[in-house]
Amino acid sequence: MKHWFTSTELTSIKGLPSTERGINKLAEREGWESQKRAFGKGYEYHISNLSIDARKALETQAIEQLLPTVTTSNVVVTANDTGLTHRQREATDARTTIVRTIESMNAQGITKEAAMTTLLSQAAMGALEGSSPVLDKALRMAKDPRGRGDSAYPSARTLKRWLSPNTKTLAPKGKRELVIPDWAITFMACYQLPEKPTVEHAYRTFAKQWPNNTPSIHSVRRLLKKVGNVSRERGRMGPREIKNLMPFIRRTFEDLVPADIYTADGHTFDAEVSHPRHGRPFRPEITTFIDIATRRAVGYSVDLAESGIAVLDALIDSCTQAVPAMLYVDNGSGYCNALLKDESLGVLARLGTDIRHSLPYNSQARGVIERVHQTLWIDGAKSIAGYIGKDMDRQAAQLQHKLSRKALKESGKTHLLGWDNFIEFCEDRMDFYNNKPHSSLPKITDSAGKRRTMTPNESWISHESNGWIAHLLTQDQATDVFRPRMTRKVLRGEIRLLNNRYFSRDLEEFHGDSVQIAFDFRDAQFIWVYDQDGRLICKAEWNANNAHYMPMSYVMQAREKRADARIKRVEVKIDEIEAERRGYGSIDQNTPTFIPGIGNVHDIQTRLKAKQPADIIEVEVNGPRMPEQMTPDERLQTYQAYERGTDVPEEHQRWVTTYPRSKEYKSLTQRYAEF
Structure with missing residues (x-):
């Protein structure tokens, strides 16, 4: 659409003077932007000088020159229906253009049949593409790609259906609405699992639960394609992981200043x-x-x-x-x-x-x-x-x-x-x-x-x-603020903190009172004592009423505690490895147990009941056998024999050094001691 108009072209616009002289006077009075005409005398005026209503009237006039005027139409245009896809909207607009063209030709005395025949024949011969490319393109876009025939244009029968008074909409049919089958819930229960099974794996499980009228795996795949991307992954992804697929809110920070x-x-x-x-x-x-x-x-x-x-x-x-x-x-x-x-x-x-x-x-x-x-x-x-x-x-x-x-x-x-x-x-x-x-x-x-x-x-x-000033702390303020504080009770001038005792004679009158104490977590030599209102009472010193020993700071205690825990974990692993290598199980209550120097527990109990003295059992070292081949009682006898001075074979040297640290040795000796 052009932007410059002569006074003659503007006389037909509603709301403007109907004569060229009136247009020129209005332009002079309101100071319209103008330029000399390229051909002929007079001036042209820019469209921006006009009101909104005048601009719309010019646009309508231009459209009417491009397409025939529509006199009658029973068509309900749905191009702005938000439920349509982009392709459906384009096809609807194209069909509306064709229908209005045929109705316009009919209003000029041409029958609709003749108009349709002429339009389609010119399109088929290619004449329409040169004379009226807009109509040619509209015919191509109006055809449903799912229709029959090899022609790029719709048939006369289709045009008649569009022109029928019974036609409520020109929009092409879209995809059918999703109908959830009765087996869908059962399949989704097999598919939406945190193990994330494949479709084939879930289908095999589903087929066992739905033996009658089992749908094909292709039906299952088509169902999954129609389910929403987020809904499909529920159950397969936990609440934390599925957040990566869901909408979120972006936080803006334009109104913030530093340190907010x-x-x-x-x-x-x-x-x-x-x-x-x-x-x-x-x-x-x-x-x-x-x-x-x-x-x-x-x-x-x-x-x-x-x-x-x-x-x-x-x-x-x-x-x-x-x-x-x-x-x-x-x-x-x-x-x-x-x-x-x-x-x-x-x-x-x-x-x-x-x-x-x-x-x-x-x-x-x-x-x-x-x-x-x-x-x-x-x-x-x-x-x-x-x-x-x-x-x-x-x-x-x-x-x-x-x-x-x-x-x-x-x-x-x-x-x-x-x-x-x-x-x-x-x-x-x-x-x-x-x-x-x-x-x-x-x-x-x-x-x-x-x-x-x-x-x-x-x-x-x-x-x-821009005038922002940072809020900073002085050295004294920082020292006071960043010392951690706790509440402790004063007993005879002393305060206990982290297993350390701090003393000051200024605390004498605060015996039994709860006070606030501040400490430096890297230096345990002093603490600062405040009353409950935050007033400084004194600076107490570590063991000020008792010398000796270095204080242990907060950090050192944490390190010691962490080191002890690590050592215990290592010892547990060593014992577990030794138990795995030896291959012995736990000793239950019914296992016959041998007590060195006394004998078998069950035999001793029998002799005690018969009031017979227990015999002294001598231990013999089985030289050729390795400890792994012995029973737990034999291993203990062998080790105790070595302790009494029996020569240790070379193949037993390593075992003798590690056996006292084993759980078996500790368990047997504890059991014998209890007996």
Whole structure:
């Protein structure tokens, strides 16, 4: 449709003057945009000068010039029916065009039969494609592809059906509505299982449960194609996994400023490094804090395992940038503890920071911090020796594991990253991440004229330039806030904390009272004592009324406890391996038991009843037989004979050193002692 019109062309538009002079005066009065005509005298006026109604009238006029005017029509146009597919809408519009064309020709005195015959014959000869390509295309699109015949155009009989007064809609028929068969529920119960059986496997199970009129497997496959993608996977996928297929809500952060919300999470590093104490390979735990508004990594901590101490370390580090108003984390033990959350003694309460937890098993809600692990730590781990991530080749990961242990065993040295170098590596990764353009941040034009997204550091600085000021703690405030607090009772000037005793004479008048105590979890030498209103009473010293012995700090006790538990687990494994190698079972109550120096228990009981003295049974060592071939009683006799000085054969040397640590030896000796 053209955009420039002469005053003559505008005189026929309703709402405008009906004369050329009137149009020209209106244009002059309202200052219409105009240009000189390319041919002839006078001016042309742009369509943008006209009102909305005038523009619509011009559009109607242009359409009427392109297609015949429709005088009568019994057709119900359904092109805008939302229940139709795109193909159905196109076919409906095309059929409507054809019907209106035939009715227009009929209104000019031509019969509908003649109009249809002429239209189809011209289309078949190709004449319509040159004279009226719109009608030719409409005829092609109007034909149902499922119809019979090789012609690209509909038949005369089809056109008559479209023109019939009984026709309610010109839309082609769509797919038949899904009719759920009576066997569908039984099959879906066999298919929707967490084991995720194949269609064939589920069909075999279903056929046994539905022996009469069993549908074919092809019917089953057609049913599955018609079931919704999410509904089909229910039961095969649990509530957590199926969330990846369901709609979700994208959270926006345009209205946030830095330190409004921090989010944090722990990540087990995907590469092995040298342990800071014994030097053996291990995977450290990294806790990272991210600012939501700027995506800036504001703090981190590295520890041997996930704990409340690791989280507190990372929180302290992040508060050097700004104290957060809210902390959004998961429900892990590192965040759900009194050290952080206690309403009166917790660190967050003293900071004035609110803490919110995401729903259990809903990591999608914290997608920001989950994605950071990939960019910040996983990609970084791939650049150092010792990477053993899940996407690494399994054989290469096993070789890496063996080489690190072999080198440590043979030379005491390893190619893995040392602890100090690892901390330096973490600092470099934090700088790399904060200076890397982030896809979720606004775009800017940098100094080189390149259009790109902002980096987290640039986003932070832009907020500062707009007047935002970070809330920071002074050194004294930070020292007071980040000391963990607990409630303890004073007894004769002493306070017990973590099996340590602290004393101060200033506590004399507080005997029997409950007080708040703050401590440094890395230095157990002193604690700070406050009354219930938070006023400082004194600084108590470890064993100030008793010297000797070094104090054990909170961290050292945690290490000792963890080491003891690991030793116990190793001992259980050793005993289990020994039991598996020896192949002996447990000793039940009915097993005849031999007591060294006394005899068989059952024989002794018989002699006691007969009041006969028990004979002394001498032990003989069966030299040729190996201990594995002996009974439990014989093994114990043999070992006790060796203890009394009997020569030990060479083949029994190793067994003699390991047998006292076995469960069999401990069980038999305990049973004999009880007897």
